[in-house]
Amino acid sequence: MKRRTFLKGSAAAVGGAAALGFDLKQARAEMRELKIARTTETRSICPYCAVSCGVIIHTLGDKAKNVQSSVVHVEGDPDAPINRGTLCPKGATLRADINNPNRLFSPKVRRPGSDHWEEITWDEAIAKIARHIKDTRDKTFVAKNAKGLLVNRTPGLAMIGGCTDTNEFNYLQWKFITALGIPYRDSQARV
Numbered sequence: 207m208k209r210r211t212f213l214k215g216s217a218a219a220v221g222g223a224a225a226l227g228f229d230l231k232q233a234r235a236e237m238r239e240l241k242i243a244r245t246t247e248t249r250s251i252c253p254y255c256a257v258s259c260g261v262i263i264h265t266l267g268d269k270a271k272n273v274q275s276s277v278v279h280v281e282g283d284p285d286a287p288i289n290r291g292t293l294c295p296k297g298a299t300l301r302a303d304i305n306n307p308n309r310l311f312s313p314k315v316r317r318p319g320s321d322h323w324e325e326i327t328w329d330e331a332i333a334k335i336a337r338h339i340k341d342t343r344d345k346t347f348v349a350k351n352a353k354g355l356l357v358n359r360t361p362g363l364a365m366i367g368g369c370t371d372t373n374e375f376n377y378l379q380w381k382f383i384t385a386l387g388i389p390y391r392d393s394q395a396r397v
């Protein structure tokens with residue numbers, strides 16, 4: 207059957223069912239209930255944009271040690287005041303991104319002169335980032351401006367926050383950035 211024919215047939219069937227007095231809303235609601243009947247609900251934030259919609263992630267799995275739960279459904283959180291259960295098309299496809307086989311789970315580095323990315327541990331990544339921050343700050347720190355005024359700034363660094371950062375995280379991040387004297391900073395968090 208061609209796709210167009212199938213869609214026509216489906217539309218006719220839905221119209222016919224409604225004409226016969228069947229309440230499809232109830233059938234759809236029951237399908238949804240069946241899908242998430244045995245899942246664990248975890249509240250989270252959509253990572254895509256600054257709107258920061260609340261989501262509920264439904265997972266299946268017995269929570270045994272070394273067993274990874276599988277994400278079977280993601281939907282808007284009706285209790286989140288920002289989106290009240292709604293999601294835009296990007297947020298509505300979150301499950302596909304979470305389960306994407308190409309998703310990165312560990313940091314990677316492309317070393318100077320290398321032509322490929324190498325997987326490294328989080329400890330190594332954090333140590334390297336700290337080293338780069340220290341070296342860059344030492345090289346670019348400006349204690350006084352051209353007029354001789356004390357400015358204590360590090361124009362060689364910039365910082366941008368992620369959209370799922372909470373206000374509390376941003377407070378600490380801002381303190382850290384200010385302590386380093388970084389003048390270029392922004393955050394898209396509205397959580």
Ligand code: SF4
Nearest residue numbers: 252254255259294297
């Ligand atoms: S669901 Fe859409 S609007 Fe909401 S945070 Fe995600 S990308 Fe932004």
